[in-house]
Amino acid sequence: MPTDALTRATDELLTATGLSTEAVAQLRRTADSPRLLPGGGFHTATQIDSLVGLAGDYLWSENLLAVRTITFAFDPGTVGSAGTYSIKAGPLAVEEGSFRCFPAGAGTSVALLFLRPTGGPERIFIIAGAFIEADATVTIMLLADFNVAGQIIPRFSAVRLP
Amino acid sequence: MSIDVTTQDLLHAAELPPETGDALRALFDATAPLIASGYHGPLDIPTLEGLPGSYLWFENPLVVRVIRFTFDSDKVGFQGRYTLSSGFTVEQGTFRCVPNNPAIGFAFLGLTPDGGATRAWPISGMVTDPLQRIAVLQLGEFVGSQLVTRFAAVRLV
Numbered sequence: 316m317p318t319d320a321l322t323r324a325t326d327e328l329l330t331a332t333g334l335s336t337e338a339v340a341q342l343r344r345t346a347d348s349p350r351l352l353p354g355g356g357f358h359t360a361t362q363i364d365s366l367v368g369l370a371g372d373y374l375w376s377e378n379l380l381a382v383r384t385i386t387f388a389f390d391p392g393t394v395g396s397a398g399t400y401s402i403k404a405g406p407l408a409v410e411e412g413s414f415r416c417f418p419a420g421a422g423t424s425v426a427l428l429f430l431r432p433t434g435g436p437e438r439i440f441i442i443a444g445a446f447i448e449a450d451a452t453v454t455i456m457l458l459a460d461f462n463v464a465g466q467i468i469p470r471f472s473a474v475r476l477p
Numbered sequence: 478m479s480i481d482v483t484t485q486d487l488l489h490a491a492e493l494p495p496e497t498g499d500a501l502r503a504l505f506d507a508t509a510p511l512i513a514s515g516y517h518g519p520l521d522i523p524t525l526e527g528l529p530g531s532y533l534w535f536e537n538p539l540v541v542r543v544i545r546f547t548f549d550s551d552k553v554g555f556q557g558r559y560t561l562s563s564g565f566t567v568e569q570g571t572f573r574c575v576p577n578n579p580a581i582g583f584a585f586l587g588l589t590p591d592g593g594a595t596r597a598w599p600i601s602g603m604v605t606d607p608l609q610r611i612a613v614l615q616l617g618e619f620v621g622s623q624l625v626t627r628f629a630a631v632r633l634v
Contacts (some may be wrong), residue, residue: 324555325580328573328587332597339581342599345622346520346582357516357604374533374541376633382533444516444604446610455631457604457612466607472631477538 320333349356355437356446356454360467363426363442367395368451373473375402378457385473387414410435425467428458443469501555512571514607519617519624522584523598525574532630534561536616543633546572559588568593574600583624586616601626 321468329339347352358364375385381404396417402410410431419426426442439461446455512523526548533542540563548557555575561568570590577584587597601617601624614630 318597320555321575321578324552324573325575325578328575328585329557329580330498331589331595342581342583345619345624348575350633357602359515367597374540375630375633376533379633382633401494437589443606455613455629457606468605468608469612471536471633472612474535474629474631476531 335439345349356448358426358445358447360443360459361419363418363445363447364420364455365395365451366418366442368447368453369395369416370398371452372476373456374476375473376471379471383409384476399404427461428456441467443467481612511604514605514609514611517603517605519583519599519601520577522576522603524554524576525584525586525600525611527572527605527609528614529557530610531633534630535628537626542567545629548606561588586614598627599624 319434320469326338334342340383360408370387370389372384372436374382378380384403386401388400389395397415398432399415401408410432412430412435413441414431415429417423417427417429428440429437430440432439440458441461442456443459444457445453452475454475456473458471458473459467459469482556494579528546529548531543531545534542537540542561542563545560545562547559548554556571556573559570559572560566561599568588568590570588570593572586572588574586575584584600585597586600587595598616600614602613602615603611604613606612610632611614612632615626616628616630617624618627
């Protein structure tokens, strides 16, 4: 963006927000402050070294026209690698089965998620990226279709429900 | 030394006509402002041109909605229209956004509903994909001198 356009756009946004001159100055000082330590937590497909925090409920947008919820539950002996899942539309389960997940490095360079629905063909996704909290809880996963070559482009997401 | 020699060797081997080389150079220069894919922290948001599209919108964590951003054709990167829906349209208006900038440093996104008051958030981070699209936009608030993420917008389409 050209400098003059950036300046104009910033002025217009600040006018719209109604921020005071003091608040603008404070923002400017904070942006320059070395104390600014936002929690990053994002891991790319090759950086996901553990998926023990995967269990839980997520919004699941594999079908863009029908966003559903998915619940992952690890089996007791395979926490971090295998368990069962259920995809629901409201209270109605539309798909159930087993899943396996692989962090990067354990025989694969990228993190992978395998869904095997009961009586259906397995679907494989690359975990293209994930926000993972300090306690290992996965909050957002970006999922890409598996292919053996080419770029990893997220197709949909799983977002942890509160 | 070696890079220049290798480039010349490569171009010679490729037998590209000079005008093709010039066109490639122009294409490279035109795409230079684009950003690398991956995570970008709050002080690493040089452009928001990858914003257009639909996102899951978690402003109210108990009522997840879908927001669609479309830049005005003459204001790509900083202003356009948005529609917030939950099966039906619940809000629409004008959005403004700025990347990191000299005035306040932080990138911001503001929504001004038609006939309503502006809500604005500093952008605490984003994830971009290899197509330069924003995959996740983290919207924050200041707690003391800390910028913390309050909610995320996660791309649908």
